[in-house]
Amino acid sequence: MSLIYDLRMKGPGIGRAVRDYLGEIRHFARRVESPIQRVPLVMLKSIEWSIYRWYKTPLRRFYGVKGNELIYMITNACNDRCPKCAIWEHPEPKNQHLDVSHFLRCLERLHHNLYQVTLTGGEPLLFKRDIVKIADEAHRLGVPMVMVTNGRGLDEGFLTRYQQQGHVLVISVDSVNREKWNEFRGTQTFDLVMPKIEMALRILGDQLRIQSVLSKESEQEIPKVAAWCKERGIRHNVQLYQDFGANNWTYAVEPAQMASDSSPCAARKNICVYPNGDIVKCFDHRRIPIAKEPLGNIARQDILEILCTRRSTEVSRAMLGCNFPCKQMSCNKPQAALFR
Protein backbone atom coordinates (compact mmCIF):
# COMPACT_ATOMS: atom_id res chain seq x y z
CA MET A 1 0.00 0.00 0.00
CA SER A 2 2.89 2.32 0.59
CA LEU A 3 3.25 2.36 -3.20
CA ILE A 4 0.14 4.46 -3.49
CA TYR A 5 1.76 7.24 -1.55
CA ASP A 6 5.47 6.76 -2.00
CA LEU A 7 5.96 8.16 -5.46
CA ARG A 8 9.73 8.43 -4.96
CA MET A 9 9.75 4.76 -5.92
CA LYS A 10 9.64 5.96 -9.50
CA GLY A 11 13.17 7.19 -8.96
CA PRO A 12 16.12 5.06 -9.96
CA GLY A 13 18.00 2.68 -7.72
CA ILE A 14 17.77 -1.01 -7.03
CA GLY A 15 18.10 -0.34 -3.29
CA ARG A 16 15.01 1.84 -3.43
CA ALA A 17 13.01 -0.89 -5.22
CA VAL A 18 14.11 -3.55 -2.71
CA ARG A 19 13.14 -1.31 0.23
CA ASP A 20 9.73 -0.58 -1.35
CA TYR A 21 9.17 -4.28 -1.97
CA LEU A 22 10.15 -5.38 1.54
CA GLY A 23 8.16 -2.53 3.12
CA GLU A 24 5.05 -3.75 1.31
CA ILE A 25 5.51 -7.50 1.57
CA ARG A 26 6.61 -7.68 5.22
CA HIS A 27 3.33 -6.11 6.40
CA PHE A 28 1.37 -8.35 4.05
CA ALA A 29 3.08 -11.57 5.15
CA ARG A 30 2.44 -10.76 8.82
CA ARG A 31 -1.28 -10.51 8.12
CA VAL A 32 -1.51 -14.02 6.58
CA GLU A 33 -2.49 -16.22 9.52
CA SER A 34 -2.12 -19.68 7.91
CA PRO A 35 1.55 -20.73 7.46
CA ILE A 36 0.53 -22.99 4.51
CA GLN A 37 -1.01 -20.11 2.61
CA ARG A 38 1.78 -17.66 3.35
CA VAL A 39 4.17 -18.60 0.48
CA PRO A 40 1.56 -18.73 -2.34
CA LEU A 41 -0.09 -15.55 -1.14
CA VAL A 42 3.24 -13.72 -0.88
CA MET A 43 3.98 -14.86 -4.47
CA LEU A 44 0.65 -13.49 -5.69
CA LYS A 45 1.21 -10.28 -3.76
CA SER A 46 4.67 -9.97 -5.35
CA ILE A 47 3.11 -10.18 -8.83
CA GLU A 48 0.58 -7.53 -7.84
CA TRP A 49 3.41 -5.39 -6.44
CA SER A 50 5.36 -5.67 -9.69
CA ILE A 51 2.36 -4.54 -11.73
CA TYR A 52 1.49 -1.65 -9.47
CA ARG A 53 5.08 -0.51 -9.27
CA TRP A 54 4.77 0.65 -12.85
CA TYR A 55 1.04 1.19 -13.28
CA LYS A 56 -0.18 4.53 -12.00
CA THR A 57 -3.61 3.93 -10.44
CA PRO A 58 -6.27 6.66 -10.30
CA LEU A 59 -5.77 6.69 -6.53
CA ARG A 60 -2.05 7.30 -6.93
CA ARG A 61 -2.71 10.05 -9.39
CA PHE A 62 -5.04 11.66 -6.86
CA TYR A 63 -2.50 11.45 -4.05
CA GLY A 64 0.16 13.30 -6.00
CA VAL A 65 3.62 13.96 -4.64
CA LYS A 66 3.43 16.33 -1.66
CA GLY A 67 -0.25 16.86 -2.43
CA ASN A 68 -1.68 16.20 1.02
CA GLU A 69 -2.01 18.10 4.28
CA LEU A 70 -2.11 16.15 7.53
CA ILE A 71 -4.15 18.09 10.10
CA TYR A 72 -4.07 17.02 13.74
CA MET A 73 -6.63 18.39 16.18
CA ILE A 74 -4.47 17.36 19.09
CA THR A 75 -7.07 18.19 21.74
CA ASN A 76 -10.50 19.71 22.27
CA ALA A 77 -9.33 21.21 25.57
CA CYS A 78 -8.48 24.89 25.74
CA ASN A 79 -7.42 27.45 28.30
CA ASP A 80 -9.44 30.20 26.58
CA ARG A 81 -13.21 30.55 26.38
CA CYS A 82 -13.85 32.28 23.06
CA PRO A 83 -17.60 32.79 22.56
CA LYS A 84 -17.21 32.19 18.79
CA CYS A 85 -15.93 28.64 19.40
CA ALA A 86 -17.53 25.66 21.13
CA ILE A 87 -14.61 23.27 20.91
CA TRP A 88 -13.41 24.05 24.46
CA GLU A 89 -16.85 23.03 25.84
CA HIS A 90 -16.17 19.37 25.09
CA PRO A 91 -12.65 18.51 26.26
CA GLU A 92 -11.76 14.82 25.98
CA PRO A 93 -11.03 13.06 29.29
CA LYS A 94 -7.32 13.37 30.19
CA ASN A 95 -6.84 9.59 30.11
CA GLN A 96 -8.09 9.48 26.52
CA HIS A 97 -5.32 11.65 25.09
CA LEU A 98 -3.81 9.82 22.11
CA ASP A 99 -0.26 8.63 22.71
CA VAL A 100 1.93 10.80 20.51
CA SER A 101 3.70 7.72 19.12
CA HIS A 102 0.58 6.92 17.04
CA PHE A 103 0.66 10.32 15.39
CA LEU A 104 4.42 10.17 14.84
CA ARG A 105 3.99 6.82 13.11
CA CYS A 106 1.23 8.29 10.94
CA LEU A 107 3.48 11.22 10.01
CA GLU A 108 6.33 8.89 9.15
CA ARG A 109 4.10 6.70 6.97
CA LEU A 110 2.69 9.65 5.02
CA HIS A 111 5.59 12.07 4.88
CA HIS A 112 6.53 11.52 1.21
CA ASN A 113 3.15 12.87 0.20
CA LEU A 114 2.73 15.74 2.64
CA TYR A 115 3.34 19.35 1.75
CA GLN A 116 2.44 20.28 5.32
CA VAL A 117 1.45 18.99 8.76
CA THR A 118 -0.88 21.32 10.67
CA LEU A 119 -1.47 21.23 14.43
CA THR A 120 -4.65 22.73 15.83
CA GLY A 121 -7.18 22.13 18.57
CA GLY A 122 -8.49 23.17 21.13
CA GLU A 123 -5.23 24.66 22.25
CA PRO A 124 -2.26 22.63 20.96
CA LEU A 125 0.23 24.17 23.40
CA LEU A 126 -1.57 22.44 26.29
CA PHE A 127 0.37 19.44 24.96
CA LYS A 128 3.66 21.21 24.42
CA ARG A 129 5.76 18.09 24.99
CA ASP A 130 3.91 16.29 22.17
CA ILE A 131 4.17 19.39 19.96
CA VAL A 132 7.94 19.50 20.42
CA LYS A 133 8.21 15.81 19.46
CA ILE A 134 6.01 16.32 16.39
CA ALA A 135 7.95 19.46 15.34
CA ASP A 136 11.25 17.55 15.70
CA GLU A 137 9.96 14.61 13.68
CA ALA A 138 8.44 16.83 10.97
CA HIS A 139 11.78 18.61 10.68
CA ARG A 140 13.66 15.31 10.45
CA LEU A 141 11.30 14.08 7.72
CA GLY A 142 11.42 17.36 5.80
CA VAL A 143 7.72 18.16 6.28
CA PRO A 144 6.92 21.84 6.94
CA MET A 145 4.76 22.28 10.04
CA VAL A 146 2.17 24.92 10.87
CA MET A 147 0.67 25.31 14.35
CA VAL A 148 -2.40 27.44 15.07
CA THR A 149 -2.47 28.70 18.66
CA ASN A 150 -3.95 31.25 21.03
CA GLY A 151 -0.35 32.05 21.99
CA ARG A 152 -0.73 31.66 25.76
CA GLY A 153 1.76 28.81 26.10
CA LEU A 154 4.59 30.33 24.03
CA ASP A 155 8.03 30.75 25.56
CA GLU A 156 11.47 31.72 24.31
CA GLY A 157 12.95 28.21 24.34
CA PHE A 158 10.07 26.76 22.34
CA LEU A 159 10.11 29.60 19.81
CA THR A 160 13.87 29.42 19.28
CA ARG A 161 13.75 25.70 18.51
CA TYR A 162 10.68 26.18 16.32
CA GLN A 163 12.43 28.94 14.37
CA GLN A 164 15.49 26.77 13.77
CA GLN A 165 13.26 24.04 12.38
CA GLY A 166 11.75 26.50 9.88
CA HIS A 167 8.15 25.84 10.95
CA VAL A 168 5.33 28.40 10.74
CA LEU A 169 3.32 29.64 13.73
CA VAL A 170 -0.17 31.12 13.35
CA ILE A 171 -1.48 33.11 16.32
CA SER A 172 -5.19 33.91 16.41
CA VAL A 173 -5.96 37.58 17.01
CA ASP A 174 -9.43 39.06 16.52
CA SER A 175 -8.70 42.45 18.12
CA VAL A 176 -5.70 44.50 19.21
CA ASN A 177 -7.82 46.43 21.72
CA ARG A 178 -7.49 45.18 25.32
CA GLU A 179 -11.23 45.23 26.20
CA LYS A 180 -12.32 43.67 22.92
CA TRP A 181 -9.54 41.08 23.10
CA ASN A 182 -10.57 40.00 26.59
CA GLU A 183 -14.22 39.86 25.52
CA PHE A 184 -13.41 37.83 22.39
CA ARG A 185 -11.21 35.36 24.27
CA GLY A 186 -13.50 35.03 27.30
CA THR A 187 -10.35 35.40 29.43
CA GLN A 188 -8.28 38.39 30.60
CA THR A 189 -5.28 37.47 28.46
CA PHE A 190 -4.44 40.59 26.45
CA ASP A 191 -1.57 41.62 28.76
CA LEU A 192 -0.23 38.07 28.85
CA VAL A 193 -0.34 37.24 25.15
CA MET A 194 0.52 40.57 23.47
CA PRO A 195 4.14 40.52 24.75
CA LYS A 196 4.36 36.89 23.61
CA ILE A 197 3.31 37.89 20.10
CA GLU A 198 6.05 40.56 20.09
CA MET A 199 8.54 37.93 21.28
CA ALA A 200 7.32 35.49 18.60
CA LEU A 201 7.82 38.17 15.95
CA ARG A 202 11.34 38.93 17.19
CA ILE A 203 12.32 35.23 17.14
CA LEU A 204 10.31 33.89 14.21
CA GLY A 205 10.26 36.86 11.83
CA ASP A 206 8.42 35.81 8.67
CA GLN A 207 7.62 32.41 10.20
CA LEU A 208 4.94 34.16 12.27
CA ARG A 209 1.42 34.69 10.85
CA ILE A 210 -1.79 36.11 12.34
CA GLN A 211 -5.30 34.80 11.66
CA SER A 212 -8.55 36.59 12.47
CA VAL A 213 -12.17 35.47 12.35
CA LEU A 214 -14.62 37.80 10.62
CA SER A 215 -18.11 38.08 12.13
CA LYS A 216 -20.48 40.95 12.85
CA GLU A 217 -18.89 41.20 16.33
CA SER A 218 -15.33 41.44 15.01
CA GLU A 219 -15.84 43.32 11.74
CA GLN A 220 -14.83 46.70 13.21
CA GLU A 221 -11.72 45.13 14.73
CA ILE A 222 -10.34 43.16 11.79
CA PRO A 223 -9.14 46.19 9.76
CA LYS A 224 -7.24 47.34 12.88
CA VAL A 225 -5.65 43.91 13.26
CA ALA A 226 -4.73 43.98 9.57
CA ALA A 227 -3.13 47.43 9.95
CA TRP A 228 -1.29 46.30 13.10
CA CYS A 229 0.10 43.30 11.18
CA LYS A 230 1.06 45.44 8.19
CA GLU A 231 3.03 47.86 10.39
CA ARG A 232 5.04 44.91 11.69
CA GLY A 233 5.33 43.06 8.40
CA ILE A 234 3.30 40.07 9.63
CA ARG A 235 1.28 38.16 7.04
CA HIS A 236 -2.41 38.13 7.96
CA ASN A 237 -5.33 35.90 7.04
CA VAL A 238 -9.06 36.32 7.61
CA GLN A 239 -11.27 33.29 8.14
CA LEU A 240 -15.03 33.74 7.85
CA TYR A 241 -17.03 32.96 10.99
CA GLN A 242 -18.55 29.49 10.76
CA ASP A 243 -20.92 27.42 12.83
CA PHE A 244 -18.67 25.72 15.39
CA GLY A 245 -21.69 24.88 17.54
CA ALA A 246 -21.41 27.89 19.86
CA ASN A 247 -23.92 30.16 18.07
CA ASN A 248 -22.71 33.15 20.10
CA TRP A 249 -21.42 35.21 17.19
CA THR A 250 -23.22 36.38 14.08
CA TYR A 251 -22.30 35.69 10.47
CA ALA A 252 -20.74 38.62 8.62
CA VAL A 253 -21.16 36.54 5.46
CA GLU A 254 -24.25 34.32 5.46
CA PRO A 255 -23.76 30.54 4.95
CA ALA A 256 -25.67 30.58 1.64
CA GLN A 257 -23.35 33.31 0.37
CA MET A 258 -20.26 31.42 1.55
CA ALA A 259 -21.38 28.40 -0.43
CA SER A 260 -22.49 30.36 -3.45
CA ASP A 261 -19.14 31.38 -4.92
CA SER A 262 -17.84 29.13 -7.65
CA SER A 263 -14.62 28.11 -5.84
CA PRO A 264 -14.34 24.35 -5.30
CA CYS A 265 -13.59 22.96 -1.84
CA ALA A 266 -9.97 21.82 -1.64
CA ALA A 267 -10.53 19.58 1.41
CA ARG A 268 -9.85 16.41 -0.60
CA LYS A 269 -6.18 17.11 0.00
CA ASN A 270 -6.73 16.75 3.77
CA ILE A 271 -6.12 13.87 6.09
CA CYS A 272 -7.58 14.92 9.44
CA VAL A 273 -6.92 13.36 12.83
CA TYR A 274 -9.21 13.85 15.84
CA PRO A 275 -7.89 13.91 19.42
CA ASN A 276 -8.76 10.22 19.88
CA GLY A 277 -6.96 9.19 16.66
CA ASP A 278 -10.05 8.92 14.46
CA ILE A 279 -9.35 9.74 10.80
CA VAL A 280 -11.65 11.82 8.61
CA LYS A 281 -11.12 13.66 5.34
CA CYS A 282 -12.42 17.02 6.58
CA PHE A 283 -13.57 18.17 10.02
CA ASP A 284 -17.03 18.89 8.56
CA HIS A 285 -17.40 15.30 7.33
CA ARG A 286 -20.74 14.86 9.16
CA ARG A 287 -22.39 16.89 6.41
CA ILE A 288 -21.54 14.12 3.93
CA PRO A 289 -23.73 11.05 4.58
CA ILE A 290 -21.10 8.48 3.55
CA ALA A 291 -18.41 10.25 5.62
CA LYS A 292 -20.32 10.55 8.92
CA GLU A 293 -18.40 7.70 10.53
CA PRO A 294 -14.61 8.08 10.78
CA LEU A 295 -12.58 6.07 8.26
CA GLY A 296 -10.52 4.41 10.96
CA ASN A 297 -8.34 5.11 13.96
CA ILE A 298 -4.56 5.42 14.00
CA ALA A 299 -4.30 3.96 17.50
CA ARG A 300 -5.47 0.64 16.07
CA GLN A 301 -4.73 0.71 12.33
CA ASP A 302 -2.03 1.73 9.94
CA ILE A 303 -2.90 5.05 8.26
CA LEU A 304 -2.23 3.66 4.78
CA GLU A 305 -4.64 0.80 5.40
CA ILE A 306 -7.24 3.35 6.50
CA LEU A 307 -6.74 5.54 3.43
CA CYS A 308 -6.81 2.63 1.03
CA THR A 309 -10.24 1.36 2.03
CA ARG A 310 -12.99 1.48 -0.54
CA ARG A 311 -15.01 3.87 1.66
CA SER A 312 -12.09 6.29 1.83
CA THR A 313 -12.06 6.42 -1.97
CA GLU A 314 -15.84 6.83 -2.04
CA VAL A 315 -15.68 9.67 0.49
CA SER A 316 -13.02 11.45 -1.58
CA ARG A 317 -15.25 11.05 -4.62
CA ALA A 318 -18.29 12.42 -2.73
CA MET A 319 -16.21 15.43 -1.69
CA LEU A 320 -15.60 16.31 -5.33
CA GLY A 321 -18.94 18.06 -5.75
CA CYS A 322 -19.29 19.12 -2.12
CA ASN A 323 -20.31 22.74 -1.60
CA PHE A 324 -20.95 23.87 1.98
CA PRO A 325 -19.89 27.08 3.80
CA CYS A 326 -17.03 25.12 5.42
CA LYS A 327 -15.20 25.22 2.09
CA GLN A 328 -14.25 28.76 3.17
CA MET A 329 -12.22 27.51 6.16
CA SER A 330 -8.47 28.02 5.80
CA CYS A 331 -7.79 24.29 6.11
CA ASN A 332 -10.09 23.59 3.15
CA LYS A 333 -8.55 26.13 0.81
CA PRO A 334 -5.49 25.83 -1.40
CA GLN A 335 -2.32 27.14 0.27
CA ALA A 336 -1.85 29.89 -2.27
CA ALA A 337 -5.13 31.48 -1.17
CA LEU A 338 -3.93 32.12 2.42
CA PHE A 339 -1.78 34.70 4.25
CA ARG A 340 -1.22 37.07 1.36
Ligand SMILES: C[S@@+](CC[C@H](N)C(=O)[O-])C[C@H]1O[C@@H](n2cnc3c(N)ncnc32)[C@H](O)[C@@H]1O
Ligand atom coordinates in the same frame (compact mmCIF):
# COMPACT_ATOMS: atom_id res chain seq x y z
C1 LIG B 1 -10.32 26.35 16.73
S1 LIG B 1 -8.86 27.27 16.81
C2 LIG B 1 -7.69 26.15 17.51
C3 LIG B 1 -6.31 26.73 17.70
C4 LIG B 1 -6.14 27.76 18.79
N1 LIG B 1 -6.84 27.45 19.96
C5 LIG B 1 -6.48 29.14 18.27
O1 LIG B 1 -7.49 29.69 18.70
O2 LIG B 1 -5.72 29.62 17.44
C6 LIG B 1 -8.33 27.33 15.08
C7 LIG B 1 -8.75 28.59 14.36
O3 LIG B 1 -10.16 28.60 14.24
C8 LIG B 1 -10.62 29.90 14.51
N2 LIG B 1 -12.02 29.83 14.93
C9 LIG B 1 -12.52 29.61 16.15
N3 LIG B 1 -13.86 29.62 16.14
C10 LIG B 1 -14.23 29.83 14.85
C11 LIG B 1 -15.47 29.95 14.19
N4 LIG B 1 -16.63 29.83 14.83
N5 LIG B 1 -15.47 30.17 12.87
C12 LIG B 1 -14.31 30.29 12.16
N6 LIG B 1 -13.10 30.17 12.74
C13 LIG B 1 -13.06 29.97 14.08
C14 LIG B 1 -9.68 30.39 15.57
O4 LIG B 1 -9.70 31.81 15.68
C15 LIG B 1 -8.36 29.87 15.09
O5 LIG B 1 -7.74 30.76 14.19
Ligand code: SF4
Ligand atom coordinates in the same frame (compact mmCIF):
# COMPACT_ATOMS: atom_id res chain seq x y z
S1 SF4 C 1 -10.76 29.56 19.23
FE1 SF4 C 1 -8.94 28.53 19.98
S2 SF4 C 1 -8.42 29.71 21.82
FE2 SF4 C 1 -10.52 30.18 21.39
S3 SF4 C 1 -11.68 28.72 22.63
FE3 SF4 C 1 -11.49 27.90 20.54
S4 SF4 C 1 -9.76 26.56 20.70
FE4 SF4 C 1 -9.63 27.96 22.45
Ligand code: SF4
Ligand atom coordinates in the same frame (compact mmCIF):
# COMPACT_ATOMS: atom_id res chain seq x y z
S1 SF4 D 1 -17.49 21.63 1.66
FE1 SF4 D 1 -17.22 21.20 3.85
S2 SF4 D 1 -18.09 19.11 4.14
FE2 SF4 D 1 -17.74 19.43 1.93
S3 SF4 D 1 -15.70 18.55 1.57
FE3 SF4 D 1 -15.45 20.76 1.92
S4 SF4 D 1 -15.01 20.94 4.11
FE4 SF4 D 1 -15.89 18.91 3.78
